[in-house]
C-alpha cells in the first residue's frame with residue numbers, strides 16, 4: 075500500500091514553499107492536507123476523517139487471505155496473552171525417561187559446587203527429585219532408591235532393604251506425601267542419614283486440645299483398699315521359630331543363631347555354636363520360651379490362683395532382616411505368643427500393645443490421614459490381633475471395633491473401675507509414615523484418642539493405666555521428639571489424679587522415666603506427676619539376660635505397691651546342652667521397694683511406688699552413686715555383658731530417669747549413655 079503513496083504527494087490542499095531554481099531540489103517545506111488520505115485503504119473500522127481518534131483501516135493479509143479484526147488493534151481494549159497459538163510444551167516423559175532425568179539431576183546435585191559441603195541442602199534437594207518421581211512414576215522409585223543407596227554406600231544390602239519387595243513401596247508413599255523440602259525432609263535427612271541437623275521440636279498449638287482445664291484443686295485421691303492384685307508384665311518376647319541350635323551364636327552381622335549366620339573370622343565353622351536355650355545375640359528359641367511359660371506361674375506363686383490380669387508392652391516377632399519378614403511370619407508369632415500368654419496367665423485377661431516388630435514392614439503403620447486405599451493397608455494386622463484377643467477372651471466385640479478404628483489401640487473399662495488404654499506407639503517412633511506432616515505432632519490421631527479417653531476417665535472419676543511399646547523419653551533416641559513433646563502435655567493434664575501408671579518396653583532393658591508438671595520446668599518431689607515403668611525383655615537380645623516382672627497393685631487406687639523382677643542367666647545356657655534333666659533356671663532378681671526404698675523417708679510399706687517415690691530415688695542416687703551402680707546392674711538384668719556406669723554416665727542416667735519426652739532428654743541430658751551395651 076505504501077508504494078502507492080508517491081502519487082499522493084501533490085494532492086489538493088498541500089502547501090509547498092518554492093526553492094530557488096538553481097538548487098534542483100523541491101520546495102523547502104511541505105505540509106500535506108489535514109484530512110486523512112482516505113483513499114489509501116479500501117475500508118475502515120471507524121470514521122478515518124474524525125479528529126478524535128486514529129483511523130483504523132481494515133487490513134487484509136494477502137497470504138492468509140483473511141482480515142485482521144478490529145479487536146486486535148482496538149486501543150480501548152488491548153488483548154492480553156495469545157491464547158490462540160500457545161507455545162509448545164515438551165512431550166510427557168516416559169517412566170524410564172523420568173528415571174534417567176532423575177539420575178542426571180541427582181548427579182548434578184552431587185557435583186554442583188554451589189552446595190559445597192552443605193550436605194543437608196544436597197540431601198533435601200535429592201529428596202525433591204525423588205518426590206516428583208514418586209508422584210509421576212511411583213513404580214520407579216524403589217529401584218531408584220536402591221541405585222542411590224548403592225552409590226552412597228548406605229548399606230551392604232540395598233536391594234533387600236529398599237527394593238520393591240521390602241521398604242521401597244512404603245518409602246515411595248512417604249516421599250510422595252511428605253514435605254521433603256521443609257521440616258519433613260530435614261528430619262528424614264537428619265534421622266536416617268545424619269546429613270542434616272535434626273530440626274528443633276515444633277511449637278505446639280494447644281488451642282482446643284483439651285476439652286476442660288485441669289481441675290483445681292484436684293479431686294481427692296481414692297482410698298487404698300489394702301487388697302493387692304497380682305499383675306504380670308511381660309515385654310519383647312521376640313520368639314524365633316527359625317532358631318537353629320548349633321548355628322553361629324557369635325555372628326558378625328544380623329540375627330545370630332540362624333543357619334545363614336556366620337562370623338567373618340570363621341565363615342565355615344561356628345565360633346560359638348548356638349546353645350539350645352539361646353544366646354546373647356539371638357532371639358528367644360521355643361525351648362527358652364516354654365521354660366519361661368513353665369517358670370512364671372511357679373515363681374510368682376500364681377499356679378493355683380492365676381494372675382488378676384497381665385500386660386504386654388509389645389514385640390512378638392524376631393529381629394529378621396527386612397527381606398526375611400512377611401505378613402504370615404508376623405501373624406504366626408501373634409498366634410503362637412498370645413496363646414502362650416493365655417496359658418501363663420490362667421483366667422485373667424492380658425492387655426496388649428503392639429510393638430514395632432508386630433507389623434509388616436517392620437515399624438510401619440499408615441495414618442488414616444493418608445487417605446484412600448492407603449489408609450487401610452495395615453488393617454489385616456489390626457483385624458488379626460483384635461480377633462485373637464477376642465478369641466482369648468481378653469476383649470469384647472465393642473473393644474474389637476474400637477481397636478480396629480485406632481490402629482489396634484483401645485480402652486477397656488474393667489469392672490473394678492480401672493481403665494486400661496493401649497497405644498500403637500509406631501506413631502511416635504521410626505515409622506517412615508511419621509515423616510508425613512511431622513510438624514503436626516499427631517498426624518495419626520493416636521494422641522487425640524488418648525487425650526479424649528483420659529477426659530472420659532476424669533469425668534467418670536476412674537484411674538487409668540497406659541500401655542505402649544516405644545518409650546516416650548529416657549535418653550530420647552527411640553521416639554520422635556514432636557509427638558512425645560505433645561504426649562507429655564496430655565500426661566501432665568491428667569496426672570496424678572487420673573493416670574496411675576504408664577508401661578513401656580522396647581529397649582529390652584529395665585528402666586523408668588518420671589513425668590513432671592509444666593513440661594519439667596521444675597523437677598522435684600512436688601512436681602513429679604506420674605511414672606513410666608519400662609520392663610525388661612524376655613529375649614536376651616542384645617547382650618542381656620532374659621527377664622519378666624510382676625506388680626502388686628492396690629485394688630482400689632490401682633497404684634503400684636511393689637514390683638518383683640526375675641531373670642535367667644543366658645551366659646550359662648551352653649552348660650545345659652546335651653542333657654535333658656534340667657532346663658534354664660529363672661531366678662528372683664530384685665524387689666523394687668527393698669532395693670531403692672531404704673533411702674526414702676516418709677513412705678510406709680504400703681505406700682505406692684509413685685512418681686514422688688521415684689523422684690526421691692533419683693535424689694538418693696545423686697548422693698549415693700552406688701544406687702546407680704545397682705540400677706545399672708538391673709538395667710541389663712544382671713547380664714555378664716553389662717558394662718559399668720561411671721563418670722558422666724551417672725548424671726546422664728539420672729537425667730534420663732527424669733525425661734518423659736525425647737525433647738526433654740535432648741534439652742537437658744548428656745547423650746550416649748542410654749544403654750548398658
Ligand SMILES: [Zn+2]
Pocket residue numbers: 310312388389429431580581582
Ligand atoms: Zn523389642
